[in-house]
Amino acid sequence: MLKKFIFSLSLNVCGAFCYALAINCFLLPSHLGEGGVTGLMTIFYYWLKLPPSLTNLCLNGLLLFIGWKLLDKRTVFYTLVAVGSISVCLRLTALWHFKLHDPLVAAISGGVLMGLAMAIIIKGHGTIAGSTILAKIVNKFLGIKTGSALLFFDLLVAVPSFVVIGFENMLLTVIELYISAYVLNKMLEVFVVKRSFMIISDKSAQIACALAKLNQTGITLLEATGYVSQKPKKVIYCICEAKDTVKLMRKIEELDPQAFVVLEDVRSAYGFELAKLL
Known part of the structure; x- marks a missing residue:
């Protein structure tokens, strides 16, 4: 039992680190957005220069109240671990910018790393909160694939973000979201199916x-x-x-x-x- 607990904790921390790398190394340097709470986090960063680590804690803390009622307590606990680890890793890797000449490469790389990170966290019985909580709820009650439901909720934030990041970067963000959802679904098939x-x-x-x-x-x-x-x-x-x-x-x-x-x-x-x- 203790080994499983430590293993799940390790997966959540590892996934959080990969998630922070995707944001700081690929998305922010190329001025790309994201979906859900992470999308709002990037918008606040571009617009108001608010630290992503702080925004992540505040917004996801509110959404965890929803998850507390509709998800099992184990998932909520590991989600708290994942969200806290993401904020810490975002702070630690704040200067790890990897500027690419082609923003499409950044969108593809960020999407793959983001999908991998979310799959690792979900394998550890957690979520990244935000739209992932909504996606897990939809998967639980409607049977829709987690990655597909996540893509839907993320697009609700990503598409209007063109006001801040521009139309071209919004299209690249949609590509990144599709890739991350595809990678997430494939990884969950390997982990779960x-x-x-x-x-x-x-x-x-x-x-x-x-x-x-x-x-x-x-x-x-x-x-x-x-x-x-x-x-x-x-x-x-x-x-x-x-x-x-x-x-x-x-x-x-x-x-x-x-x-x-x-x-x-x-x-x-x-x-x-x-x-x-x-």
Whole structure:
């Protein structure tokens, strides 16, 4: 339990550092904006010269009241860690400007780093607050991908920002937001998405036993009947981590090369006690 706690804390701090680098090294030097609270933070920096670290704390502190009621307390706690770490890292890297001649390169680099940072923080059970809290709420209740929901809320701030940063930089900001949302979705697929197997084989007992040992989770055997043959069949159903897919596929092929296998992505899987019973 302590190891998981320390690991999650480390992920939030690491993600916060990457997030601060994206802002200070790529976005601010090229006069680019952002979405959500970070977008407001950059606008206040360009317009009023307010320190991003201070703006980040104040605006996200207000939005955390929303998250306190609608998100679980663990997420809120790690969000506090992430927001505090971002403010500290923004302060520490305030002079780390990386001026690029082509602002499009800055938009692409900042977008990739921003998406990576948010994925690391979400993997650590936190958020960067702001529009990320709204995106997590939408994902929880409507099932829309976190990155896609985040892009929508970010555009609500990014598009009007052309008044401060100019039309061309606003378009570059939209490109940066799209890239960060794309990277976030892809990273979350690697971190979060599980895979489900449905296997029909004459060696179902052997395969089920082997998969249970490899996957360290329960295996479900479903009763079925072949429509053409009218013979009873045992259908194996199991859920695994995405990283274990190749290992399980090799074992299935080794035991029965003729097995019929259906492999699908699973957006969510809940119920630890149920998983042990399967």
